[in-house]
Amino acid sequence: MAEKGDDQKMTDAMQIAARVRHARILKGLRMKDLAERVGYNESMISKIEAGKVTPSLVMLNRIVTALDRDLASFFGLDIDMHRMVLTAKERTVVEGDALRGGKGVSYERMVPLAAGNLLEANVHVVQPGGEKVDNITHQGEATGYVIEGQIELTIDGEVYHMQAGDSFFFKAHLPNSYRNTGDQVARVIWVNTPQIH
Structure with a gap:
């Protein structure tokens, strides 16, 4: 007992x-x-x-x-729900990221933050000139898909010019950043292994 x-x-x-x-x-x-x-x-x-x-x-x-x-x-939200369906209007939107550098980026949560989740997934909404700099590296993987607009993605010092329809994958221990080089909003589906804090 x-x-x-x-x-x-x-x-x-x-x-x-x-x-x-x-x-x-x-x-x-x-x-x-x-x-x-x-x-x-x-x-x-x-x-x-x-x-x-x-x-x-x-x-x-x-x-x-x-x-x-x-x-x-x-304590009102059950964070242990095994499945959740969210409409576009129901997704939690976070302006900026307190753990990472950058500006002009908001995050639409696709997976609620909870202990034990195997994935973290967001729609990154990147304003023209917006950027994210991730100096926090950890074990795991990241993958993404550009829904609209264009971004310049840098992974471990190598620069990739990406547009709608392009996808990426990299190991999360590599330093990475991106910025919107276009004149319209870019939207990127971003999925990664959560960082253990």
Whole structure:
């Protein structure tokens, strides 16, 4: 019985971890930003998001409040849904990426952020002149398809000029970036192995 209790504690910690990380990213905050808002150090936020520390109710309430949420809505979304159908209007849109550099890029979430998901997928909407610079490398893979517009994609220093209908694939440990070199919005379906934080 004790082992089952430990398993439940681990599951609860991962649920909280995934929800905190999801809410923080949706808010466009880095771990450092959230830590400053709640008066904890960045290491503590990192441990909470990794599921290594389960915050007390008081600590969790401070974090949730700093993310402009309340505990009821924070736990209202079932992030363990095995399938989800979203219309174009229902997809969560994130302006910019707190973890990566760049400007003029928004992300339409195709897969909800949750612990245990094997894929991360977004539609990258890149304004003319918009760019993304990803200095965060990790194990895994990335693939994508340009739906419309054109981008200049750089993978490990090599530049590729891509337009609607072109696709790409690369190992996620390679540094990469892109920019919209055209005069119209570019849209790119981007799928990758999630980074373990």
